[in-house]
Amino acid sequence: MQTPIDPELDLTIARVIKAPRSAVWEAWVDPRSFEQWWIPTPARCRVVEWEPRPGGSFVTEMSAGGGGGGDDVDADGGGFVPHLAACFLAVDEGEQIVFTTCLVGGFRPAAQPFITAEFTFVDHPEGTLYTARAMHPTAEVRAMHEEFGFYDGWGAVTQQLSDFVETR
Numbered sequence: 587m588q589t590p591i592d593p594e595l596d597l598t599i600a601r602v603i604k605a606p607r608s609a610v611w612e613a614w615v616d617p618r619s620f621e622q623w624w625i626p627t628p629a630r631c632r633v634v635e636w637e638p639r640p641g642g643s644f645v646t647e648m649s650a651g652g653g654g655g656g657d658d659v660d661a662d663g664g665g666f667v668p669h670l671a672a673c674f675l676a677v678d679e680g681e682q683i684v685f686t687t688c689l690v691g692g693f694r695p696a697a698q699p700f701i702t703a704e705f706t707f708v709d710h711p712e713g714t715l716y717t718a719r720a721m722h723p724t725a726e727v728r729a730m731h732e733e734f735g736f737y738d739g740w741g742a743v744t745q746q747l748s749d750f751v752e753t754r
Contacts, residue, residue, distance in 0.1 A: 588682065588706060594725050597736045599744050600717040605751040607707050607714040611680045613751050614705065623746035625669065626739055632666050635691065637674065638683070643691025644672040671696060682706050699723075701731070718744060 591598060603610055613619045617633040625631040625648050635645035647666040673689035673696075676682055688699035701720045708715040718740055722728040 588704065591719065592721075595722050595728050596719050597722075597728060597732055597740075598717060598719040599737065599740050600715065601744055601748065602710050602712050602714065603716050603748045603751060604713040605748075605754075607680055607709055609751045609754065610714045610716055610747070611707055613747060614683060614707075615677075619750070623750045624743060626742035627746065630666075631669070637691065638677045640674060640676060641691065641693050642674045642677075644670065644674055644685050645690075646670045671698075675702070680707060700727070716744065716747070 613623065615638050617636040620636075621631045621633055624646065630649040632647045632649075633645075634647055635643040637643050646669045648669040649666050670687065671690050672685045672687045673691055673693060674683070674685050675689075676684040683705045684702065686696075686699075686702040688696055688702065690696050701722055704717075704719045704721065706715075706717045708717075720731060720736065720740070722731060
């Protein structure tokens with residue numbers, strides 16, 4: 587169930603992806619596909635823990651540079667570092683994914699809470715209407731996330747997801 591957007595606390599990106607909803611969904615729930623688009627290039631994503639179900643763990647790492655350096659090193663010789671430690675709250679087949687960094691797997695409290703994120707997938711005449719929303723606890727945290735580059739970063743990731751599914 588999607589809650590109304592609160593412009594004081596939420597940041598959103600929406601776009602039509604020219605691919606069937608099932609393809610966009612699969613790119614989200616398959617960890618190997620997810621790694622291909624989740625972090626803006628040239629950085630790389632590595633899925634560490636992946637349990638897409640309510641209460642399931644969602645942990646990723648990122649590299650700083652380009653790809654091709656092996657499992658533990660990126661092409662620039664840098665290693666992977668922690669990126670996201672979260673807990674899935676809702677995984678509604680083909681429709682919605684919600685996770686939070688306020689909790690980790692098993693609904694345990696997180697050490698560094700930041701956002702709750704909601705992603706929706708809706709049929710559209712041209713493909714899939716994909717909406718990504720970051721919900722923040724205060725207007726100050728929302729403003730900080732926007733200043734850190736929410737639209738550039740999440741926009742790049744949404745474009746990468748679009749490119750990934752549209753070229754398959």
